[in-house]
Amino acid sequence: MTARRLLALGALVLALAPTLGPTAAHAAADGSIEIQLLEAPESRRDDPRALAYIVDHLHPGDTIERDFAVTNHTDRRQRVRLYAGPAEIRDGQFIGDEAGTSNELTSWVSVSRSRVRLAPGETTEQTVRVEVPPDAARGERYAVLWAAVRSHGGGDVRLVNRVGIRLYLDVGRGGEPPSDFSVDEIVPGRNASGQPTLTAQVTNTGERAIDVRGEVRLRRGPGGLSAGPFEVASGATLAPGDRGSVAIALDKSLPAGPWRAKFLLRSGRVVHRAAATVTFPTSGTGAAVTPRDADPTDAASGTGSPWTDPWVIGTVTVGLGLLLALLLLRRRRRVAAAPPAPGGGP
CATH class of the missing domain: 2.60.40.10 (Immunoglobulins)
Structure with a gap:
């Protein structure tokens, strides 16, 4: 079961850069294409990574689907290609490989539509599906769900701009391996x-x-x-x-x-x-x-636990002492002002 949500932090905007950095909280209204994850598993609703990326642990033979949105923030109609590409973790970075390459995980991924046409300001919602083969080996695999557009960079040069959502998919029987x-x-x-x-x-x-x-x-x-x-x-x-x-x-x-x-x-x-x-x-x-x-x-x-600060401890001690002294003084005044009991008794 999945919990559908609009995830403003799920968009990752890139331009000619294979390194997928942290998610960015902006509307991508700067003439770019935006891709945004729309849902996450109920079991990971308290996991910030699962709100921005596709992060899951699956058994061999399992299948998952996730909805995502692509928005055209440019001022012209765009033809957007949607596909999965391989990725790796190297030197502390999550790096998406060049277009046209593949790995084991990308062969398990399909998209509801591989190409969409978007007018300026238009958004389309699509679904990505991951089907794990029954004989899949244990281990974690990485990929990127890309939205790519081609544009002229001057002369006969054509540029490919890509934006993507990371995939972290662990496969294995039993529970999910620990993270720490x-x-x-x-x-x-x-x-x-x-x-x-x-x-x-x-x-x-x-x-x-x-x-x-x-x-x-x-x-x-x-x-x-x-x-x-x-x-x-x-x-x-x-x-x-x-x-x-x-x-x-x-x-x-x-x-x-x-x-x-x-x-x-x-x-x-x-x-x-x-x-x-x-x-x-x-x-x-x-x-x-x-x-x-x-x-x-x-x-x-x-700021630190205030009760471990010596100055605070001293101040509290003095305050409690003064309060106790005032209570004792008031008690003595009440006793002194009380009328004597009949018959001289106590």
Whole structure:
């Protein structure tokens, strides 16, 4: 069963670029073609990756279908070709191969219509179908559902512009293999323009590909300063066992530190928090720091658990002492003002 949804973040717009980066939240009204996933499995409704990509675990012989939309944001009528192409994960990126190539997964994929004509501003809804053969071997496979158009680039040169939706399809009997990753170290640095940066080195410790994104907050800086959250500038797509980096660019006006850097990184349902004390170098790359797991309350609020702060503990203690003293004083005044009992008794 699937839950139909309009997924504004499911569109991935490219132009002559085989690398499929993170999804983009825009209306693609810049003279481009947009492709958008319209539904995701009920079992993955809490998985952000499944809202943007086709991510699933299937048994040999299974079949799935997903609806998607293609919109023409150009100012002229377009003939759009819809097809599946192979992909691979390399150097921390999800890369779609050139047109005309294929792999095992693409042979399992079909589209309700392979070619559509769209007027300016027109949208068409189509269905992609994946049929896994009964004798399919265990393992995860990658592909891209492409929407491609041809255009003149001047003279006799014709350009092919493509936009796509990633496919991560794992095949095997039984339940889905686990997904997980570790945050190994945090490296402060500065780029060529002097902007401070933080890079988290991560390792895919699970059995499925991951797309690591997230944010960082800075706390306990010079003079008690805080900053952030800062979103990941470039994430990492990692196959099982791969190691890569997640880079975050920070505000150029930030002082060198030291700072308490608190990362919140996620891939789908998998979330990891890590914290480390860092100081930005004057240039280049600083010393790598091994992070510790951040307290969930700490990462969620971005400020740390207030009950572990010595200043807060001291303030609360003094406040409770004053409150207790006031209560005792009021009690004594009430006793002193009470009339004597008849007969001199207590």
